[in-house]
Amino acid sequence: MDEHGDSGDGGGIGGIGDFLRSRRARIQPDEVGLPGHGRRRVPGLRREEVAQLAGVSVDYYIRLEQGRGPSVSDAVLDAVARVLRLDDTETAYLRSVARPARTRRRAPARPAGQQVRPGLKLLLATIEKAPAFVLGRRMDVLAWNALGDALVGFSAMAPKERNMPRQVFLNPAARDLYPEWPAVAAETVAYLRLDAGLHPKDPQLATLVGELSLASEDFRRLWADHQVKEKTYGAKRMTHPVAGELAMPYETLTVSGEPDQALVVYTPEPGSVTEERLRFLGSWAATVPAAE
Incomplete structure (x- = not known):
């Protein structure tokens, strides 16, 4: 459960919530120019700190982390990726789990099961x-x-x-x-x-x-x-x-x-x-x- 009392995720085995929480936990506040003093219930950055650094509202970021942001823009995802210091593969993964319907790759129609031509x-x-x-x-x-x-x-x-x-x-x-x-x-x-x-x-x-x-x-x-x-x-x-x-x-x-x-x-x-x-x-x- 997050420090905000919410354990929601984006659903499915590739859900976005746990991924973003794990990436927030990797970054200490002083690494991004934020004060690191005070009591923290979870390691790393808080949600509101990620939202502040990414230039979005806290509510918007929370909805993204809960998997309720299917229309999120490339600009917002790139900003979150920058704040969380994601590499290229992690950024592509973030886009996949944030907008699964938009990024799903389509293969030609074929019989059931995986076929090698x-x-x-x-x-x-x-x-x-x-x-x-x-x-x-x-x-x-x-x-x-x-x-x-x-x-x-x-x-x-x-x-x-x-x-x-x-x-x-x-x-x-x-x-x-x-x-x-x-x-x-x-x-x-x-x-x-x-x-x-x-x-x-x-x-x-x-x-x-x-x-x-x-x-x-x-x-x-x-x-x-x-x-x-x-x-x-x-x-x-x-x-x-x-x-x-x-x-x-x-x-x-x-x-x-x-x-x-x-x-x-x-x-x-x-x-x-x-x-x-x-x-x-x-x-x-x-x-x-x-x-x-």
Whole structure:
């Protein structure tokens, strides 16, 4: 509950209220030129202080934080983002949760369920030297190439388990696969939170968040932190039971015409130990019978 006695939110799993409250809590009054003395019931900036610094009325800001401002302008959102020192991804997330009907991305009509078009599957098959896979909504893994399967074992998983958050938080082997598991876990939740901002009324996403929250204290803590992050590029360290230690840069490419799908490709350095070990992993996997 906020210091004003209101716990309302913008509704849905991507609600605006908790996000803005978490961002207010990060900023101390003296950081923005306000007096920091006096008793405060909550950390960080008060609502009226954000409103003052953003140049809007307190009532207007309260309605925004309660999710009652669907017609809020870009200028007001930019002012709030400036006061709360949001980065570009956080600002885009704020716009999504403040005006979900206006910012929702539309995909072409298609049959129920997430579909990977045949051409994209063929493209995956042509990537032979690097693990690659397609991520969809809720970070579901929709398709993969042979080396991606050898690395992570997607084909051996039940369809429901082909989901990166489930694997990171519910599969005990993930902590062995990712030596820097805390960083991987935090990034995974930040990506999932961004998806929630785009699709706040998604019942399947709500179910996933609920299951992970019940099963994992780490997930609950990270989800409550309201971090958001785009999946673009980076690097992971992995320890595979067959290939050993791997240094795995990756690139994430949005699939043209499929706004909720992304192609993730691990890109080992040419001539590196990791490239050699992945080559060995691919040869090994080719000799192992396919999972039933």
